[in-house]
Amino acid sequence: MKTISIICQKGGVGKTTSVVNISSIFSTKGYKTLIVDLDPQGNVSTYLNFDKNNNKITNSVNLLEGLTKLNPGILKEKLSIIPSNKEIARYNEEKIIGGSKIWKLKKEGLFDDFDFVFIDTPPTMSSLVQEGIAASDYYLIPTKPEFLAIEGVGQAMNFAKTTLKNTPNINTIFLGVLLNQVETKRASYQDFLKELEYLLGDRLLKNKISHLTEIADSPFYGETVIDFNDESKAKIEFNNLANEIIEKIGKK
Ligand SMILES: Nc1ncnc2c1ncn2[C@@H]1O[C@H](COP(=O)(O)OP(=O)(O)OP(=O)(O)O)[C@@H](O)[C@H]1O
Numbered sequence: 001m002k003t004i005s006i007i008c009q010k011g012g013v014g015k016t017t018s019v020v021n022i023s024s025i026f027s028t029k030g031y032k033t034l035i036v037d038l039d040p041q042g043n044v045s046t047y048l049n050f051d052k053n054n055n056k057i058t059n060s061v062n063l064l065e066g067l068t069k070l071n072p073g074i075l076k077e078k079l080s081i082i083p084s085n086k087e088i089a090r091y092n093e094e095k096i097i098g099g100s101k102i103w104k105l106k107k108e109g110l111f112d113d114f115d116f117v118f119i120d121t122p123p124t125m126s127s128l129v130q131e132g133i134a135a136s137d138y139y140l141i142p143t144k145p146e147f148l149a150i151e152g153v154g155q156a157m158n159f160a161k162t163t164l165k166n167t168p169n170i171n172t173i174f175l176g177v178l179l180n181q182v183e184t185k186r187a188s189y190q191d192f193l194k195e196l197e198y199l200l201g202d203r204l205l206k207n208k209i210s211h212l213t214e215i216a217d218s219p220f221y222g223e224t225v226i227d228f229n230d231e232s233k234a235k236i237e238f239n240n241l242a243n244e245i246i247e248k249i250g251k252k
């Protein structure tokens, strides 16, 4: 079982989009996949048209309260969800001294039924993001190709580094930076890419996701790229990205 959190304090860079689409692809590759939403906005549920207020299923507030048995929502075959709701915001200011709550549950085997767990986090530098990082084997930072985003990536990397310095028994690995919403025809793109490659080297993932209307529209229909036809650019790009992630971290 491997856990990956998607983090960036900058809003709208594609954290939720990455979580739902990468998770969906993983499930179609035969991996039992769980999405955990740690964002008070609850966007994963909205994206997937899932009722986040169904109190019969486990939500991420229950995780932070330390529950010991999971009853996740079922989205599709091999794809489950632990939704969030705005109540989780009250955990935003808690310090994670002594190890994160979700990390402890993971260590106790709460997620062992799954091959992969993907965690969506809010656009903040809060203890909810720290929970996500600490509970994960890897963290991934998505960004848009914009000039100011370079600073945002640096800030996210520093936040993760500081978090891990304060949790000495936890060694979450930096999986890399995902460039999302790419428009190769934009004049500044090649300059931006050169700068990011110079700064990140092989920590910039090779596969990038283009800015595509079909991705922007998919939440309207509760769809992810796996619902698109096989020739769809979005599906091909997310599939290549999923393969790169599997190559980097191993199959399970
Ligand atoms: N590759 C893409 N092409 C087109 N639109 C995209 C793409 N990626 C994301 N979007 C759109 O950009 C917006 C922001 O994406 P998303 O919600 O995934 O970002 P986020 O980082 O999770 O935001 P927040 O910080 O608020 O949680 C959404 O409307 C989404 O549909």
Ligand SMILES: [Mg+2]
Binding pocket: 015, 016, 017, 039, 043, 120, 121
């Ligand atoms: Mg989001």
